[in-house]
Amino acid sequence: xxxxxxxxxxxxxxxxxxxxxxxxxxxxxxxxxxxxxxxxxxxxxxxxxxxxxxxxxxxxxxxxxxxxxxxxxxxxxxxxxxxxxxxxxxxxxxxxxxxxxxxxxxxxxxxxxxxxxxxxxxxxxxxxxxxxxxxxxxxxxxxxxxxxxxxxxxxxxxxxxxxxxxxxxxxxxxxxxxxxxxxxxxxxxxxxxxxxxxxxxxxxxxxxxxxxxxxxxxxxxxxxxxxxxxxxxxxxxxxxxxxxxxxxxxxxxxxxxxxxxxxxxxxxxxxxxxxxxxxxxxxxxxxxxxxxxxxxxxxxxxxxxxxxxxxxxxxxxxxxxxxxxxxxxxxxxxxxxxxxxxxxxxxxxxxxxxxxxxxxxxxxxxxxxxxxxxxxxxxxxxxxxxxxxxxxxxxxxxxxxxxxxxxxxxxxxxxxxxxxxxxxxxxxxxxxxxxxxxxxxx
Numbered sequence: 001x002x003x004x005x006x007x008x009x010x011x012x013x014x015x016x017x018x019x020x021x022x023x024x025x026x027x028x029x030x031x032x033x034x035x036x037x038x039x040x041x042x043x044x045x046x047x048x049x050x051x052x053x054x055x056x057x058x059x060x061x062x063x064x065x066x067x068x069x070x071x072x073x074x075x076x077x078x079x080x081x082x083x084x085x086x087x088x089x090x091x092x093x094x095x096x097x098x099x100x101x102x103x104x105x106x107x108x109x110x111x112x113x114x115x116x117x118x119x120x121x122x123x124x125x126x127x128x129x130x131x132x133x134x135x136x137x138x139x140x141x142x143x144x145x146x147x148x149x150x151x152x153x154x155x156x157x158x159x160x161x162x163x164x165x166x167x168x169x170x171x172x173x174x175x176x177x178x179x180x181x182x183x184x185x186x187x188x189x190x191x192x193x194x195x196x197x198x199x200x201x202x203x204x205x206x207x208x209x210x211x212x213x214x215x216x217x218x219x220x221x222x223x224x225x226x227x228x229x230x231x232x233x234x235x236x237x238x239x240x241x242x243x244x245x246x247x248x249x250x251x252x253x254x255x256x257x258x259x260x261x262x263x264x265x266x267x268x269x270x271x272x273x274x275x276x277x278x279x280x281x282x283x284x285x286x287x288x289x290x291x292x293x294x295x296x297x298x299x300x301x302x303x304x305x306x307x308x309x310x311x312x313x314x315x316x317x318x319x320x321x322x323x324x325x326x327x328x329x330x331x332x333x334x335x336x337x338x339x340x341x342x343x344x345x346x347x348x349x350x351x352x353x354x355x356x357x358x359x360x361x362x363x364x365x366x367x368x369x370x371x372x373x374x375x376x377x378x379x380x381x382x383x384x385x386x387x388x389x390x391x392x393x394x395x396x397x398x399x400x401x402x403x404x405x406x407x408x409x410x411x412x413x414x415x416x417x418x419x420x421x422x423x424x425x426x427x428x429x430x431x432x433x434x435x436x437x438x439x440x441x442x
Contacts, residue, residue: 074105101139316437320413328394329417
């Protein structure tokens with residue numbers, strides 16, 4: 001009898017320990033339409049445990065806020081599983097996160113735990129493994145094909161083979177893997193069953209957003225230009241009577257279904273600023289080498305022994321670190337934003353005027369090794385547009401096309417080509433010369 005009691009007690013303790021080991025991964029913060037969580041109807045504020053499956057019907061959406069303040073968003077006709085979600089704030093090396101999308105479209109926005117332990121994050125589909133370089137991506141999959149688009153940051157993707165197994169943890173990285181970053185506008189990575197190396201595609205019609213549309217309240221990739229200040233993401237469960245009366249979402253049943261009472265939920269109002277990928281320390285430096293209006297603006301680092309010999313265009317010089325660890329991509333395109341600048345307008349008989357640079361753009365086609373750029377130089381009532389294009393050599397040097405009216409020299413920098421800088425001189429207007437220097441980042 002005692003032996004049977006001890007045996008039964010042991011089974012009970014074992015079962016209790018097993019249940020305790022299934023950690024809470026997050027909570028449902030928004031649900032509408034047909035949505036299932038662990039074989040039950042998904043409900044607002046329901047806990048999502050490790051091992052739980054989630055699925056949505058033709059009208060279903062479910063948003064999960066993870067324990068480390070990330071998000072997993074499931075769109076209609078989709079099925080996913082939270083295989084593991086263990087976050088160790090004190091020792092990120094112990095963090096383990098693994099998500100699976102069996103079919104449909106899902107969006108993953110990394111929380112703080114994932115950001116601190118990206119090497120321990122894996123997002124599986126039936127045919128591919130996805131790891132993160134950043135924070136926000138969208139995946140479409142069926143049983144044969146998977147595609148990923150990046151909203152912010154970056155991903156690394158690989159098809160399953162002997163070296164990359166579905167039961168593995170962390171990203172699959174090797175000769176067959178491919179990276180994609182948000183700066184590569186309109187680009188996708190695609191893997192088909194049996195394919196080891198993903199394809200890089202420039203085909204917006206294949207975007208996961210085209211398979212299942214996002215709701216209007218899904219987090220956006222960047223703050224709209226009309227937004228004066230960023231609004232904090234708020235996907236916490238809304239429970240007050242007042243908030244429930246504010247917005248009501250009604251599930252409309254199909255004609256062949258029994259009519260059920262409407263499901264009342266509170267969609268969050270979200271404007272999320274995109275989080276750019278972390279960049280390398282600055283590698284490109286520029287400044288004036290001629291005094292204009294009593295100022296030279298020369299960066300002291302340009303005289304360091306750690307930089308290459310400066311290049312000169314007009315009144316400006318530019319250089320870069322000798323020990324740059326740049327790896328220039330062999331494919332894809334990228335757009336850059338202007339982060340710093342200086343400019344001068346010279347008019348015959350009027351001398352030199354300090355100016356500002358506005359509305360800058362810089363685009364690079366790494367496969368063609370080409371760049372194009374445009375900006376506006378403004379001083380008082382003077383507004384002069386400057387455009388140019390040219391080549392990118394294997395060292396990451398930018399050089400304008402021969403015989404062009406706008407002379408440009410500069411560099412691509414950063415370990416993942418996320419920095420750029422160039423100096424320019426435009427003599428296309430009779431009696432007027434425009435020159436300046438610019439810094440850019442993805």
